[in-house]
Amino acid sequence: MSKTTPQLRSAWKEFECDEDSMMLIPFGPDKIRVVPPAAEAFEALAAVMHHHGYEIRPKDTDSYNCRKITGGSGKSLHAYGIALDVNWTTNPYRDHEGTRAVRFSDKDTQDERALDVKAHHADTDMTEAMIADVRNIRTREGRPIFEWGGSWNSVKDCMHFELDVSPQELAAGLDPATVPGLEAYLLALRATGGEPLPVVEPVTVPVAPAVFDPHVVIARDGLRLRSGPSADSDIKRVVPAGTQVNVLRRENGWAQVDFIGDGLADGFMSLSFLRPLDQAPTPVQPDAGGGVGVVIVGGRADITGDVTPALVSRMFPNTGKSNITTHLPSVLAGLRAAGLGDRDMVLMALATIRAETEGFRPISEGRSGFNTRTHPFDLYDPGTNVARILGNTQPGDGARFKGRGFVQLTGRDNYRRVGGQLGVNLLDDPERANDSALAGRILGQFLKNCEGRARAALAERNLEKARKCVNGGTHGMSRFRDAYERGERVFPA
Numbered sequence: 001m002s003k004t005t006p007q008l009r010s011a012w013k014e015f016e017c018d019e020d021s022m023m024l025i026p027f028g029p030d031k032i033r034v035v036p037p038a039a040e041a042f043e044a045l046a047a048v049m050h051h052h053g054y055e056i057r058p059k060d061t062d063s064y065n066c067r068k069i070t071g072g073s074g075k076s077l078h079a080y081g082i083a084l085d086v087n088w089t090t091n092p093y094r095d096h097e098g099t100r101a102v103r104f105s106d107k108d109t110q111d112e113r114a115l116d117v118k119a120h121h122a123d124t125d126m127t128e129a130m131i132a133d134v135r136n137i138r139t140r141e142g143r144p145i146f147e148w149g150g151s152w153n154s155v156k157d158c159m160h161f162e163l164d165v166s167p168q169e170l171a172a173g174l175d176p177a178t179v180p181g182l183e184a185y186l187l188a189l190r191a192t193g194g195e196p197l198p199v200v201e202p203v204t205v206p207v208a209p210a211v212f213d214p215h216v217v218i219a220r221d222g223l224r225l226r227s228g229p230s231a232d233s234d235i236k237r238v239v240p241a242g243t244q245v246n247v248l249r250r251e252n253g254w255a256q257v258d259f260i261g262d263g264l265a266d267g268f269m270s271l272s273f274l275r276p277l278d279q280a281p282t283p284v285q286p287d288a289g290g291g292v293g294v295v296i297v298g299g300r301a302d303i304t305g306d307v308t309p310a311l312v313s314r315m316f317p318n319t320g321k322s323n324i325t326t327h328l329p330s331v332l333a334g335l336r337a338a339g340l341g342d343r344d345m346v347l348m349a350l351a352t353i354r355a356e357t358e359g360f361r362p363i364s365e366g367r368s369g370f371n372t373r374t375h376p377f378d379l380y381d382p383g384t385n386v387a388r389i390l391g392n393t394q395p396g397d398g399a400r401f402k403g404r405g406f407v408q409l410t411g412r413d414n415y416r417r418v419g420g421q422l423g424v425n426l427l428d429d430p431e432r433a434n435d436s437a438l439a440g441r442i443l444g445q446f447l448k449n450c451e452g453r454a455r456a457a458l459a460e461r462n463l464e465k466a467r468k469c470v471n472g473g474t475h476g477m478s479r480f481r482d483a484y485e486r487g488e489r490v491f492p493a
Ligand SMILES: [Zn+2]
Pocket: 078, 083, 084, 085, 159, 160, 161
C-alpha cells in the first residue's frame, strides 16, 4: 500500500528544493518548513506527540532540507518539504545487519527510554502507543498519511516521518477524528498567538534557567561572590567588572546568581553593584573631562553610529547598495528605539533581514500556489488551521494580513500584537507595515519580543537557535549564518 520514494518524489516534483514555496508552521515548541498542502498533516503529527507528552527538541528536529537521501541516490524527501526528522540524537539512523522489527523501550519516561537507545537496547525514545496513533492519522477518505522510518525492515530511521500520500490524496483533507489531542493542541497554540509552544523542561533534567534576568557587574574593583545573602557570608571569589551573570532571585538587596547559564546558583552578590542588561548603558563622551572615565561594560555599547551602508554591503554580497543606503537608517532607528543597538543585536537584525528579505527593502509576501487556491491568500483565511494559528478570524484576513516588511509580519494576531506594542493601528492599515521607518520599528520590536532567547543563543554562539527564536527552522539559515559571520569580521568585537 505504501508509496515508494520515487513515487513520492514524482508526486511532489514541483516542490523539489523550492525553499521559497515552503511554509513555516509551529511544530510543538519548534517551527518547521513544510510544503503548504502538508501543513495540516504536520500539525496533526505535532498534536499526537503533544497528546502523548512527547517532548520535541528544536535543536535536533528539522524538516525541509534540499539534500540527497541518506544511504542512497536521488533527493531526500526532505527536499520536498514532506519529511520531518524529530529528536535525532535519541532516534538515530541505524543501518543494521539483516532485517528486524523496531525495538521500543518499555520505560516510563522519555529520558529513560533515551538511555535505552544509547545502550542499544532500543531504537527510539518514542512509545509504541504514540507511533500507533501517528500511523492512524488519516485523510477523510481513510488513507493513512504518515510513514515512519522506524517501521522499515532493513534500516531504522526512527527520527524520520514522511508523507505517504500525493497532493491529490491529501486534498481530501484530514479526518480530525483520527487525531487524538488535535483540539487541545490547537488551543495551546492559540494561547501563544501562533508562536511555538513554550518548551517544557522535564523536571529530571536541570538545565535552562527558569528566569533569564541578565545583569552585569559594575563594581570597578570587582564584586565579591558570597556563599550567602549577607556581608558576613564567606567570600567565594571576586568577580571582575563587566562579568555577565544571571540573577535567579533577589533577597534583601542581594542577588542569587548563576554565572554559566545552567540555572544552578553559584552564590550571592550585592544588587547595588549589578546593572540589569536590559538597561542601556549611559552614553558617555570619551575624555569628557573631570577624569572620571566611565567604562561601558559587557559589550553592550551602541554601535549603530558605526554601521554604514558600505560596511553592511559586505554582509549582503547579492544586494545592490542603493536599497541598503535607502533603508539602513530605518533599520538602525528601529533597533535604537528597541534598545538593541549593541553589536550582537545589530548583527542578529541584519542577518535576519538577509534571511527574510535579502533585497534589503520591506516587501509583501508574493501570491503563489501555496497561499492561494481560488482567491488571493485564501489558504490563510478562516476555516484553515493556518488561520487559527495566525488568529485570522474575518473573511479576507489572509490577504489583509499577508507577510510584510523586513521580517514578514503575518496574521491578524501578529499585526495586533506588534502594532499595539508600537502604538500603531496596523489592523486598520496593515499596508503600513511596508513603510520603511515603521518596518524598521517592527523589526526592532520583533527582536525585542525574543531578546532574552536571542541573547542566550548568541552568547553560546548557537546561530540556529538564534534564528529560530525569530522565525523558525531552517528557512534562510545559510543566508543568516553567512551574513552573521561576515558581520563578525566587518564589525570586530
Ligand atoms: Zn529524515
